[in-house]
Amino acid sequence: MADLTDDPNMSSKNLAEPLRRAIGDRYLTYALSTIMHRALPDARDGLKPVHRRILYAMRELRLASGGGFRKSAKISGDVMGNYHPHGDAAIYDAMARLAQDFNVRYPLVDGQGNFGNIDGDNPAASRYTEARMTAAAEALLEGLAENAVDYRDNYDGTLTEPVVLPASFPNLLANGSSGIAVGMATNIPPHNIEELCNACLHLIKAPNARDETLLDHVPGPDFPTGGVIVEPRENILEAYRTGRGSFRLRCKWQVEQLDRGMWQIVVTEIPYQVQKSKLIEKIAEVIQTKKIPILGDIRDESADDVRMVLEPKSKNVDPDVLMNMLYRNSDLEVRFSLNMNVLIDGLTPKVCSLKEVLRAFLDHRRDVLIRRSQHRMDKIDHRLEVLEGFIVAFLNLDRVIDIIRYDDDPKAALIREDWSISHARAMDEADYKSPALSDDEGLSEVQAEAILNMRLRSLRRLEELELLKEQAALMEERAGLEDLLESEEVQWSTIAEQLRETRKKFGRDYEGGARRSQFAEAGVVEDVPLEAMIEREPITVVCSQMGWIRAMTGHIDLTRELKFKDGDGPRFMFHAETTDRLLTLGSNGRFYTISASNLPGGRGMGEPLRLMVDLPNEAGIVDLFIHQPDRKLLLASSAGDGFVVPENDVIAQTRSGKQVLNVRDQVVAKVCRPVDGDHVACVGENRKVLLFALEELPEMGRGKGVRLQKYKDGGLSDATTFTMADGLSWKDPAGRTRTETELAEWVGKRAGTGRMAPRGFPRDNTFT
Template identity: 65%
Template sequence: MKKKADASDAPRPDKDPARSTVSEPLSRAIGERYLTYALSTIMHRALPDARDGLKPVHRRILYAMRELRLSPTGAFRKSAKISGDVMGNYHPHGDSAIYDAMARLAQPFVMRYPLVDGQGNFGSIDGDSPAASRYTEARLTLAAEALMEGLAEDAVDYRPNYDGTLEEPVVLPAAFPNLLCNGASGIAVGMATNIPPHNLHEVVDACLHLIKSPDARDETLMAIMPGPDFPTGGVLVEDAATLREAYRTGRGSLRLRARWAVEDLGRGTWQIVVTEIPYMVQKSKLIERLAELVLNKKIPILADVRDESAEDIRIVLEPRARTIDPAQMMAALFKVSDLEVRFGLNMNVLIDGRVPKVCSLKEVLRAFLDHRREVLLRRSAHRLEKIAARLELLDGYIVAYLNLDRVIEIIRHEDDPKAVMMAEFGLSEAQVEAILNMRLRALRRLEEIELRAERDRLAAEREGLLALVADPARQWMKIAEQLREVRGLFGKSNPAGVRRTEITASEDVQPLDMDAMIEREPVTVILSRMGWIRAIKGHQPLDAEVKFRDGDGPFLALHAETTDKLMVFGANGRFYTLPANNLPGGRGLGEPLRLMIDLPNDAAVLDMFPWREDQQFLVASKAGDGFIVNAPDVLAQTRAGKQVLNGDALLVRRIEGDHLACVGENRKLLVFPLSELPEMARGKGVRLQKFKDGGLADAKCITRSVGLSWLDPAGRTRTEPDLTEWLAKRGTTGRMAPRGFPRDNRFN
């Protein structure tokens, strides 16, 4: 039986794939979507607002705590409850991210003026994580309350939350410049921000000066507000010119050091005590690094390090000898540990919550002051509306008081007392509603004198607000008055408001030469095939029999001294620097070389030799490319080494003589002058020899007048004095090697 066609079987226009598919270039599609993501990251996640100095997550946390009525004088609430409310109502992201952000607002070693008062384990300067949110409690601080003062007075705009069921403030009123006082950091797409904390008293003084002199120079503002004030204290070692330039451009690099003092132990002995460490440095990692320096003897003048910290910081550094200069010892430690760090200043903020911009100090202060003026005008307008509504009711109450008996009679006998009262007394609907909603007990308070006194008081307040709204000079006077009140609460009169970070010019203390502190002794360095390295005291014969692990054997042996730097050349084209005094002793079987340097497992060690400053080296790849590099250009400063040769490396040779002999895997030999090779610090190099098949097998620096020598299979030295047959331009093929040349194509 044939099925009857149904109208639902017909193709619907909105289901037609051809109509729902839009064709556009892939670059445009990806570009538009990535731009949307980038803008979202910049505006709603990473960059703070210049007006209140907060990111959306921090703003939502404070607002949610305010809605929970967690005032500074009230009770604490579980952090899990707070982060749950923030996530459910305003910030639909992970609760762990919200809790971490809230914990940061409560950490006194991160925030100069904490905005959350935490109860429980909220982490420590050692780097410990906060306890789980179910174990900790929190409430707002006075500083957070000052940031939100005026929210109930229409001070700022509100917007719907993520699901449209509630509203949240776009920005907080911010009674003080929180952006500068507490700082901010964040990484967006293509931009980042890093603003240090500052002293509130100094920042407010700078704002007051900018109100008084809108065209104030950056130098004047910097004289009032000289630089950062970190919650962990420390010493900022920068001159005034560097700081001025950093705050003028919004970018700069500032050196921050630990605060230390010499403690006299009597009888000429002493120790150094560190009482303040740089901002955002974890004390446990700092102690670990200092202990590693002692263990590896990288700072020979440092004998021991102890952490005697309790609630305060006390790190004890013991010198190796009493004759050491403490300043020179600290200068050496500043170079190799986080006792000195660099803070990268980058004042990249959102202006008006929309436009990211790297601002100068003056621009940041101006953005805050303009915001405070807008908040003042909005609060004044809101208060004027409230006064107007109250005055209207007071006028109605006065009319009711003067005609109280008639009002009572109308209410008792009239069916529609509202209309009668409006017609008879000329009252508005709001006034009549207020009179009718009045309780009987309030009638005894309807005294004409009190009503008129309140009306006069509100009228005077209205006149003052109208004059304020109309006169910019009065507005700035009012803003200055409010800032002075905030300064009185959180400024230098409060012990927590005293400056903690000392700012001083750089000290030109030359650190001790660590190499000069190492006792110079001869050693024989042995590297096994499996990569185990050790140093035997004295210059032993290089062919002496040495014990190795099972399955292992000798690879390299060389004579050096404990003051030498050993250069390790890997097949990845990197040079690694290894101090000879850090090598394990010869009593054992050594330690893995790859634990001392970051040499990949798939990169073999090609050569190792003592570094000399005046030497030059030839580096060459398997493909037959190479160049000459100077010794200072191969010296590495870190475990990761220094990339010199790009490509698969084959060999490194010390430059000697005047010619270079190259032999390929095809047994073709080529000799050309070393002057044809370029000197480079890094790169691929130039073609040494041309190959039809295979690549480079070996190379050797020679003196042409002496000739070319090699070892035959029997161990005898063979020499070819006349090299005319193989002499040619660099990059040519060459000719077959002379009779008797080794079959492995190596010069040995």
């Protein structure tokens, strides 16, 4: 970009800069704003700005846990108007999540009304719901009135808001957090407060504690929805040590026995952040598509709790095998990622270990303790100053009354007056000697103002004694605060005592405070073949010329006449079993795999094969047969190209099939025959036959293949394999099998043109 700063016509206010720098600076500003003010939580209180502002606004509205509720619309409106100039819908969504006990381990908002459910239903509109704070939220706010944290101006400078909350417990780990920023993200699971407090207490005793020791106190996450964590201990340790990792979480289930030896599986806890309704839909789809043939049905019997009933197809099914299949095919097992990316000091994003996050919380608690203690000491000093003035007034009551009664400026007179012991009224000095009386100076402005504001009813001797008692108590408290501010050991001892109180308040005796997620070993469940889960029964597979397929019960007579749609007739018909897998080759060169147990019954006309696999409408069916492992197939296209492929290599795992024979333009797949013999026989549309050794054909997994036979006009009509010693067989026009053993004149090299077919060769140019 040209530099225009030297242009005399350019205004001094409009300076040009390179586009790259301009965009870079502005995007960096946006990125930093997203990281600091939207996506990443603060390691000290575990909150993002929107959550912090919601709690602070509720405090300003005096919505204590023991008080009344207020409309959610009022709360979100105050947050938006005073502190968070964004959409009220986003604010209400954030507040509603803080009230959902299935999303937040220790809810910070006590909601009244419909705040959503574990099925994924949305909360009611903010005008219909009400909210207040919980005890856990009050614990995060405790100390705000005592200068525990810094304040900053709100977005328009009319109010102030806390930069961070005092936080009596490590909320970042207790409730977890998730967010996506620019170029980084965070995902922290919730934990148990009692275990976190134990880990903090251990860190206070041993600041250089090893990660293995911390894992004894915090064995892993504690999810609101419970579940079973099956991640090995060494993986959890590595995740907490590096700040990155994942946890395998499974549902909690049990077997319920029914009559006649039947049983059912009841799921009582599902993995964290899995919507129950979508989970049931997914399992129902698995049943419908018969991915798990041994699963019969699923029912949702949930009320306030979770109760999903899974019914097996047979009582002989192993429950562990069934659940292992469900773990693989549904969200009954999930993997929760850990990415402990947080603002460690409120400004710098960093991926922290468990110890670093706990250390950040403890350092924050120490700062809060020092600031609250200093604030309390300042209050005590101010009160002691006032009390000394009161005591002077009581000891010199007559003189104080005279000054107030007759002096034009009593405040200035009180300050100027020399309050000596001679003005004191009769009182035994052994009772108490005020520090103010040892000074020849007058009262301070604060003391004079307090005396002038004192009520007449306070001029009783009883009140004087109360003042002396209060002064003694404050002096004792002040001495304790001085010791605390001067000694780091006393500070950590006080923090430890506060953590013990928090542990007692929110521990196992607190409602929902006991650990919910349990630990178990994943166990090794052997893979069971799909065929082993299906009852083995004889069937007869019938596929029509138009591609309608069905399975008749039992092995019926293959010559028996069956009903087909008008204009349709039989094409493939063979005996099979329900445990078999069927292979079909499309003219597009793709192989498709179908389980025989999934075929429609034989009462009707069946279903189109194209609906069971993704066979394009323009592609035809070349062959349909039972899969036999370790067998080899001869594949050939209409252009006369082909190769040998192992049958195990053509198995398709998806509906879309597996491309094996590459074809293009007008060329289509033409031949698919099992390899049985030592020679290959080819016949073209020109009725020329060529025989060559099978070893001349390559064995491939996929490709176009090599030339089998060369043609001037037309293409390949049919190909097969045979044993030269046994001769080549075909059916004559009368339907009789004819075998030719004198084949020397047709034997040649691969890719030759061949010779005209022997006398009596079928007119349709096929070997069958």
